[in-house]
Amino acid sequence: MRTPGYAISPNEFVASDTGLLPEWYSRLEIRFGDKTYPAEIVGRNLERRSVLIRTESPIPGIKPLQFMPEWKGKLFAFFSAEDAKDGIRRAGISAYTPTSIERQISTEKLWLKTPPNTLLVNPSGNVVALSMTDMLPLDDSLFIPPSEWPFIPEKEWEEQQRALEDSLKGNFYVATIRFSVDAKKQQRRRYRVSHEERSEVDAVAMRLADGNIFVSIPLSPVQTARINRITIQSEGKNVEAEFVGSLPQFGGFVVSAKSPLPGKGIEIFMDDITSFRKQPVQTAVIQLFGKQLNLQVIPEWLDYFELGYHGFVAPEVARKKMSYIFSKDGKLLALPLFRRTLENEYNPYEIKIVNAQVLPEEIQNFDANNIPRASGSEDAWLGIDFQKLDEDLAIANQVSEFTDNGDRGLIVTRIYPDSPAEKIGLKIGDIVLGIQIPGQSPLFFDGYEYDQ
Numbered sequence: 001m002r003t004p005g006y007a008i009s010p011n012e013f014v015a016s017d018t019g020l021l022p023e024w025y026s027r028l029e030i031r032f033g034d035k036t037y038p039a040e041i042v043g044r045n046l047e048r049r050s051v052l053i054r055t056e057s058p059i060p061g062i063k064p065l066q067f068m069p070e071w072k073g074k075l076f077a078f079f080s081a082e083d084a085k086d087g088i089r090r091a092g093i094s095a096y097t098p099t100s101i102e103r104q105i106s107t108e109k110l111w112l113k114t115p116p117n118t119l120l121v122n123p124s125g126n127v128v129a130l131s132m133t134d135m136l137p138l139d140d141s142l143f144i145p146p147s148e149w150p151f152i153p154e155k156e157w158e159e160q161q162r163a164l165e166d167s168l169k170g171n172f173y174v175a176t177i178r179f180s181v182d183a184k185k186q187q188r189r190r191y192r193v194s195h196e197e198r199s200e201v202d203a204v205a206m207r208l209a210d211g212n213i214f215v216s217i218p219l220s221p222v223q224t225a226r227i228n229r230i231t232i233q234s235e236g237k238n239v240e241a242e243f244v245g246s247l248p249q250f251g252g253f254v255v256s257a258k259s260p261l262p263g264k265g266i267e268i269f270m271d272d273i274t275s276f277r278k279q280p281v282q283t284a285v286i287q288l289f290g291k292q293l294n295l296q297v298i299p300e301w302l303d304y305f306e307l308g309y310h311g312f313v314a315p316e317v318a319r320k321k322m323s324y325i326f327s328k329d330g331k332l333l334a335l336p337l338f339r340r341t342l343e344n345e346y347n348p349y350e351i352k353i354v355n356a357q358v359l360p361e362e363i364q365n366f367d368a369n370n371i372p373r374a375s376g377s378e379d380a381w382l383g384i385d386f387q388k389l390d391e392d393l394a395i396a397n398q399v400s401e402f403t404d405n406g407d408r409g410l411i412v413t414r415i416y417p418d419s420p421a422e423k424i425g426l427k428i429g430d431i432v433l434g435i436q437i438p439g440q441s442p443l444f445f446d447g448y449e450y451d452q
Contacts (some may be wrong), residue, residue: 004080010058043151046280050132053152068126069143078119085309115399165297171263174233175205175288175444179226209265218251227372245366251338269331284324310357332356383419386410408444
């Protein structure tokens with residue numbers, strides 16, 4: 001990746017903050033002429049979306065920009081950009097006319113529309129201002145040269161990122177929802193399980209400041225009715241949770257933990273979210289990989305908003321399915337939610353980034369018809385991950401005669417802490433054929449009818 005850099009001293013340069021985290025790149029260089037010079041980021045100005053880059057020693061031939069902080073007469077815009085298709089960097093200059101001024105309603109602040117990564121120069125070639133984004137503040141700060149911009153030291157910024165990430169990790173968990181299974185349906189199906197018939201599913205769970213835990217998952221009333229057990233995975237243990245209520249208009253429900261969980265809970269930002277326009281925020285990208293939750297905090301800026309549900313304004317972001325958006329002090333601004341249709345169904349492709357202020361309103365009006373109604377037989381939880389046997393594995397493990405040539409049986413690949421499997425002494429690599437209930441016929445595992 002290449003981006004323009006502007007010299008403010010023989011060994012210091014200002015460039016756009018591209019949002020790359022330090023662990024995402026292996027080296028940083030300044031290219032001048034036909035030579036490259038090792039460099040490092042030493043500071044960040046979040047409001048101006050810029051980074052301060054420094055080389056070990058001055059670069060021969062570099063002439064730092066000289067700023068003339070006044071605006072008289074015509075201005076020209078000097079820009080440099082790399083074509084995304086052919087990778088060729090192009091530079092140019094054009095007459096600049098401020099055709100657009102925007103007023104931020106929440107703060108009354110005025111912004112001047114400008115091309116990003118652009119130097120504004122007067123007819124004499126003197127630099128008047130540097131625009132790193134597509135907007136410049138229309139006040140005295142417009143003419144402050146980059147050498148006087150306040151930069152947060154890079155080490156301090158990294159510590160702030162880690163502190164926020166650690167705080168969030170203490171309030172996000174993996175929730176496992178288990179469903180009652182219709183025995184007749186199980187006997188009929190073997191190779192394909194519909195969403196309405198699945199026996200277990202994992203979802204992202206978030207602890208709120210009031211102690212409630214919000215589980216983000218789009219379940220229809222048919223699926224919710226089949227819930228018979230909910231557990232929260234925290235610090236290697238499974239904590240039982242009790243269903244409280246389903247959101248009426250969005251996919252998700254609230255539970256309460258039966259044992260204490262770590263974390264102080266996520267506080268929701270309850271003021272005007274548009275005050276964050278053109279301001280730095282933190283996006284927590286959250287993904288589930290089996291029972292593992294991966295959370296990474298990425299710096300981002302909110303440029304555009306849209307009017308959403310019940311008049312709540314929500315930001316427009318690229319990573320809709322995974323993005324929980326926070327202020328710098330860790331308050332939740334927006335989150336991804338599935339919107340329910342009139343038929344109480346969900347389109348998996350219709351996830352929206354929704355203003356977090358929706359949650360308190362939804363929690364006050366739970367859907368009385370979307371509740372668990374499971375009765376009768378319940379799924380048993382053994383507490384293992386497994387690989388299904390096949391003919392080759394059965395031969396390799398010398399269990400062909402016991403497993404119908406690999407059609408039955410599971411190879412244990414993981415034992416969950418404090419699970420029934422651990423208590424009875426199962427080990428990784430063991431082959432489980434099924435369950436024998438006294439007085440009943442054996443119940444064999446085939447890896448399709450039973451997830452665990």
